[in-house]
Amino acid sequence: MNKFKIFSVALVASVTVSQAQDLNQAKKAIDAEQFEKAKSMLKSIIQAKPSNGRASFLLGNIYLNQSVTDSAKIYFQKGIAGSDNGKLNYIGLGQIDLDNNNVAAAQANFGLGTKGISKKDVEELVYVGKAYINAVKPDYKSAIAILNRAKINNSSDAQVQLALGDAYFGDNNQNDAYVAYRNAFQADNTLLRAKMQLGVLLKGAKSYDEAIKAFNEVIALNPNYGPVYRELAETYYKIARNKPSKSVESLKTAIGFYDKYMSLTDYSITSRMRHADFLILVGDYKALEIEANKMKKLDNVNPRILRYLGYAAYENGNVDLAKTSLENFISNPTNKIIAKDYITLGLVKIKKGTSADGLSVDPAAFKEGLAIIKKGVELLPIAAEDLNEVGKKLFTQKLFKEAAAIFELSSSNKESRNYLDDNVYYGLSLYYDNNRKDIKADPIALQKADAAFANVIAASPDYQEAYLYRARTNRLLENDVVMTKAYQDYIDKTTQKGAEELAKPAVKTKFIEAYNNIAVIYSKTDKVKAKEYLNKTLAIDPANQYALDALKTLK
Known part of the structure; x- marks a missing residue:
C-alpha cells in the first residue's frame, strides 16, 4: 500500500513537472509568434488536465490575439473553474x-x-497591464499605473520591465520605454523580445541603420527567432518609403525577410492574413493574389479573404472579380470595414467606367465611384494620400475634372506625405480644366485653384512655378492685383536662381508672358511702368509683336 502511495505521488509529481515544462515551451512558442504550435501544445495540456487554468488562460489569449473572441471567451470561462491559476482567466x-x-x-x-x-506577486498585474495594452482601444496610462504597482513588488522581474516598455512605447514615451526594455534584457538575457524592442524604438525614430544593427544583434543570439525578421521586413519597407532611390532594392529585401519570418513561425490562416497585410503595404499584388487563393483553400468562409482577393484583382486588372469580392465583403454587416475597402471599391467602379483607351470616364460611374471613395476618406482622412498616383494618372490622360475631384480629397490634409504634390496637381487640374477652348471658366473652381497654389507657396516658397500658375489662374479670374503680384513674385524667385536658370528658353518665354501681362495692367494706370515692362520683353525678344504693338498704342 505504501509502495503504491509512493508510486502515485511520484507519478503526480512527474506529470506536474512535465506540464510545467510544456507550459514554458508553449510560452516560448507564443513569444516566437508560433501561435498554432502553442495552441496545439496548450490544448494537449488541457486535454490531459482540464483543471489547468493557466493553460486555458494562455490559449484564450492566443485566440483573443487572433480576434477569435468567441473561442477566447469559451476557454476563459472554462479556465475560471481550474484549480491551477484559474483566476487568471478573469483577466482575459x-x-x-x-x-x-x-x-x-x-x-x-x-x-x-x-x-x-x-x-x-507580479504575474497577475503584468497580465492586467497587457490587457490594457492589447485592448482594441489601448489604455496605456492605466497599463503604466498597474505595471508600476508590479514594479514596486519586484523591480527586477523581466516580464514586468518588458510590459512596462510596451506601455511606455504605446504612450509615446520613448525614453522610459528604452530604460524598461534595457532593464528587461539585463534581468533576463534570454528575453530576446526585450532586446528586439530596443531596435523597434530606433526604427520608430527613423534611425534605420542603427535599427538594422540592433536586429542583427538579436539574430546573432538566435538566428531562429522569427519576430526579428518581421521587424527587419518592416524596417526595409520604411526605408523604401523614405528613400525613393533605394525603393526597389529595399522592398525586395523586405519581402525576403517577411518570407523568412513566415518560415520560422507558421503558415496558418492567421499568419497568412498578416502576410497578406504586409504584401499590401509593399504593393506586391501578384504575390497577394497567390496568397489569397491559398487562404481560400484553407478557409473558404473567412470573409477577410474577399478583401485580399478584391485588392489583388483590382491591381492586377480583373475589375469584375474585384467588384464582386469587395461588394460582398462590404455588404456583410458583421465585417469590420476599413478605409481602403471603400477606396478600392470606388476605384474599381471608376476603372470599370473608363474607356478602353483611358481617355474618357462615364460620368455616372465616376460619380458613384467618387462617392464610395469619399466614405473611405471620411473613415480615415490620411488614407487619401494613397490616391496620389490615381490622380496623376487621370491628369496625364488629360481628365482634368476627374483628377481635380481626386486631388481635392487629399490636398487639405497637411499630415499627408503628398500634401505639397497633391496641392500642385489639384491647382493644375482645376486651372487646365477651366482654360480650354469653348469652356466657360468656373470662378469657384478657379478660386479653389488659387487657394491650392497659395498652399504650395506657403509650404515651399522657392517653388517658382506655383507663382506662375497662381498668376495664370487669377488672370482667368480677372483679379488684376493678385495676378500682377504673382507674376512679379515668379520673376523675382526665378531671378534669384541665377543666370543659368534665366538662360533657359522655357523660362524666357514665361518671363515674356509675365512682363506682357503686368504691362497690360499698368497700361490702365501707369503708362511709364507699362512701357518699362514691355521693353523688358523686347530685351528678351526684340521681335515680340505684342510688345511692339502695345508700345505704339502707349505713345
Missing part, C-alpha cells in the same frame, strides 16, 4: 470587456483576477 474576460467598451465590468474582472495576491 476583463480584456474582452475592454474591447466591448465596458470599463466597469473589465475592472471588476481585473479585481477578481488579482484578488488575494501578495505584495511579492
Whole structure:
C-alpha cells in the first residue's frame, strides 16, 4: 500500500513537472509568434488536465490575439473553474470587456483576477497591464499605473520591465520605454523580445541603420527567432518609403525577410492574413493574389479573404472579380470595414467606367465611384494620400475634372506625405480644366485653384512655378492685383536662381508672358511702368509683336 502511495505521488509529481515544462515551451512558442504550435501544445495540456487554468488562460489569449473572441471567451470561462491559476482567466474576460467598451465590468474582472495576491506577486498585474495594452482601444496610462504597482513588488522581474516598455512605447514615451526594455534584457538575457524592442524604438525614430544593427544583434543570439525578421521586413519597407532611390532594392529585401519570418513561425490562416497585410503595404499584388487563393483553400468562409482577393484583382486588372469580392465583403454587416475597402471599391467602379483607351470616364460611374471613395476618406482622412498616383494618372490622360475631384480629397490634409504634390496637381487640374477652348471658366473652381497654389507657396516658397500658375489662374479670374503680384513674385524667385536658370528658353518665354501681362495692367494706370515692362520683353525678344504693338498704342 505504501509502495503504491509512493508510486502515485511520484507519478503526480512527474506529470506536474512535465506540464510545467510544456507550459514554458508553449510560452516560448507564443513569444516566437508560433501561435498554432502553442495552441496545439496548450490544448494537449488541457486535454490531459482540464483543471489547468493557466493553460486555458494562455490559449484564450492566443485566440483573443487572433480576434477569435468567441473561442477566447469559451476557454476563459472554462479556465475560471481550474484549480491551477484559474483566476487568471478573469483577466482575459476583463480584456474582452475592454474591447466591448465596458470599463466597469473589465475592472471588476481585473479585481477578481488579482484578488488575494501578495505584495511579492507580479504575474497577475503584468497580465492586467497587457490587457490594457492589447485592448482594441489601448489604455496605456492605466497599463503604466498597474505595471508600476508590479514594479514596486519586484523591480527586477523581466516580464514586468518588458510590459512596462510596451506601455511606455504605446504612450509615446520613448525614453522610459528604452530604460524598461534595457532593464528587461539585463534581468533576463534570454528575453530576446526585450532586446528586439530596443531596435523597434530606433526604427520608430527613423534611425534605420542603427535599427538594422540592433536586429542583427538579436539574430546573432538566435538566428531562429522569427519576430526579428518581421521587424527587419518592416524596417526595409520604411526605408523604401523614405528613400525613393533605394525603393526597389529595399522592398525586395523586405519581402525576403517577411518570407523568412513566415518560415520560422507558421503558415496558418492567421499568419497568412498578416502576410497578406504586409504584401499590401509593399504593393506586391501578384504575390497577394497567390496568397489569397491559398487562404481560400484553407478557409473558404473567412470573409477577410474577399478583401485580399478584391485588392489583388483590382491591381492586377480583373475589375469584375474585384467588384464582386469587395461588394460582398462590404455588404456583410458583421465585417469590420476599413478605409481602403471603400477606396478600392470606388476605384474599381471608376476603372470599370473608363474607356478602353483611358481617355474618357462615364460620368455616372465616376460619380458613384467618387462617392464610395469619399466614405473611405471620411473613415480615415490620411488614407487619401494613397490616391496620389490615381490622380496623376487621370491628369496625364488629360481628365482634368476627374483628377481635380481626386486631388481635392487629399490636398487639405497637411499630415499627408503628398500634401505639397497633391496641392500642385489639384491647382493644375482645376486651372487646365477651366482654360480650354469653348469652356466657360468656373470662378469657384478657379478660386479653389488659387487657394491650392497659395498652399504650395506657403509650404515651399522657392517653388517658382506655383507663382506662375497662381498668376495664370487669377488672370482667368480677372483679379488684376493678385495676378500682377504673382507674376512679379515668379520673376523675382526665378531671378534669384541665377543666370543659368534665366538662360533657359522655357523660362524666357514665361518671363515674356509675365512682363506682357503686368504691362497690360499698368497700361490702365501707369503708362511709364507699362512701357518699362514691355521693353523688358523686347530685351528678351526684340521681335515680340505684342510688345511692339502695345508700345505704339502707349505713345
